Amino acid sequence: xxxxxxxxxxxxxxxxxxxxxxxxxxxxxxxxxxxxxxxxxxxxxxxxxxxxxxxxxxxxxxxxxxxxxxxxxxxxxxxxxxxxxxxxxxxxxxxxxxxxxxxxxxxxxxxxxxxxxxxxxxxxxxxxxxxxxxxxxxxxxxxxxxxxxxxxxxxxxxxxxxxxxxxxxxxxxxxxxxxxxxxxxxxxxxxxxxxxxxxxxxxxxxxxxxxxxxxxxxxxxxxxxxxxxxxxxxxxxxxxxxxxxxxxxxxxxxxxxxxxxxxxxxxxxxxxxxxxxxxxxxxxxxxxxxxxxxxxxxxxxxxxxxxx
Numbered sequence: 461x462x463x464x465x466x467x468x469x470x471x472x473x474x475x476x477x478x479x480x481x482x483x484x485x486x487x488x489x490x491x492x493x494x495x496x497x498x499x500x501x502x503x504x505x506x507x508x509x510x511x512x513x514x515x516x517x518x519x520x521x522x523x524x525x526x527x528x529x530x531x532x533x534x535x536x537x538x539x540x541x542x543x544x545x546x547x548x549x550x551x552x553x554x555x556x557x558x559x560x561x562x563x564x565x566x567x568x569x570x571x572x573x574x575x576x577x578x579x580x581x582x583x584x585x586x587x588x589x590x591x592x593x594x595x596x597x598x599x600x601x602x603x604x605x606x607x608x609x610x611x612x613x614x615x616x617x618x619x620x621x622x623x624x625x626x627x628x629x630x631x632x633x634x635x636x637x638x639x640x641x642x643x644x645x646x647x648x649x650x651x652x653x654x655x656x657x658x659x660x661x662x663x664x665x666x667x668x669x670x671x672x673x674x675x676x677x678x679x680x681x682x683x684x685x686x687x688x689x690x691x692x693x694x695x696x697x698x699x700x701x702x703x704x705x706x707x708x709x710x711x712x713x714x715x716x717x718x719x720x721x722x723x724x725x726x727x728x729x730x731x732x733x734x735x736x737x738x739x740x741x742x743x744x745x746x747x748x749x750x751x752x753x754x755x756x757x758x759x760x761x762x763x764x765x766x767x768x
Contacts, residue, residue: 464499464726465765471495476529482518488528489513492536500696500727505543505734512539533766540765543730544758547738550713555685556600560655570650571603573657573682575642577675577706578690580663583718583745585614587690588660589621591716591743593750596627600655605645606631607638607678610662618660625750628652638662638674639681646682659684672709679710686713688742693717693728700731707736718745721752729761 471491478484493510497503516535559572574591578584585608592602604622606629608614615631622629630645632638642659649657659682661675679687689706691699703715715732729741741756 462726464495465767467495467499468765469767472529472533475532476527478528480526480528480531484528485517486514488532489517492532496727496730499725500699500731502697502700502727502731502735505727505731508543508734509536509539537762537766540730540762541758544733544741544761545738546733546740549740550686552686552742553598556595556598556655560600563653563655567653568650570646571601571654571656572686573646573659573684574686574688575659575661575679575682575684576688576690577661577710577712578663579702580611582663582690582692582695584663584690585617585621585660586748587716587718587745587753588618588658589625590745590750590753592622592627592658593625594753595656595658596625601653602627602656602658603645603649603652603654604629605642605657605659607641607645608660608662609634609636609638609641614660614662628654639678642678642682657682676710684713687711688714688716689739690716690718691728691732693720693726693744694722696725696728697731699728700735703732703739704735707739712736712739714740714742716743716745716753717741717756720744721746726765729756 475488478488489510493506496506496509513535517531556572562569576584576588592604595602604618604627606615606618609632619629630641630648632641646657661678687710689703689712691702693699706712717729733739733741743753744756746752746754
């Protein structure tokens with residue numbers, strides 16, 4: 461995100477010298493649009509921001525002595541926040557508290573189920589461990605399901621994480637039914653009054669129809685409360701396409717962007733929510749340690765970008 465932030469700061473310094481008139485407003489908006497595109501914001505998002513900025517700035521009489529370095533951020537801020545604001549707001553921790561209360565009065569009530577999706581190399585398994593660590597530290601009893609029965613070493617990797625974090629792991633044999641592992645984990649968690657089940661799955665592209673049929677089976681059997689896509693922020697516009705493709709196959713409840721601690725451009729955050737028509741960014745990964753998983757706040761993100 462630092463690249464985008466620096467780019468915006470440089471842009472605002474430049475347009476501060478522009479005389480405020482229609483020609484220069486259009487010129488500045490076009491430059492802002494190109495800046496967004498060069499920082500991994502998808503073309504459709506950049507065009508939408510540009511369109512709304514034009515409507516706002518050309519539809520308002522500019523006060524005397526105003527300058528574009530103040531007008532553009534002031535107008536862009538609500539536009540960007542609106543793009544990042546989900547249509548339906550869900551709060552994981554409120555849902556966990558509600559489920560915890562239900563479990564305390566109904567021993568057959570199942571825990572909250574989180575299904576994690578994504579392609580190989582996005583940091584999905586590590587993110588699952590971080591999420592389990594976060595929940596455990598908040599006092600929730602967590603069970604992991606090793607439903608990646610395809611990739612060699614996947615279950616061993618998750619087992620190491622489960623032991624370090626201190627949570628129960630349910631696994632199966634390689635080549636066995638992934639959905640059955642998820643079902644067994646949910647059944648075990650229900651019998652032990654656990655609060656959450658987190659299901660790991662094998663990495664796959666959404667365009668691979670055979671593998672997606674298996675994923676849909678896991679989704680159908682587990683009936684998750686949250687279907688969460690893990691996306692590598694370094695993937696740029698590919699991250700946007702992944703979010704769009706997965707959401708077409710399995711309705712997503714949220715997205716987690718990993719590797720935000722790297723020198724990413726930061727535009728994938730804007731694009732992923734827009735491409736999925738409002739699926740929220742829930743968390744961002746900010747490092748290699750278990751504690752490096754932060755709740756995403758759209759307003760804070762926009763404030764950082766537009767701070768000159």
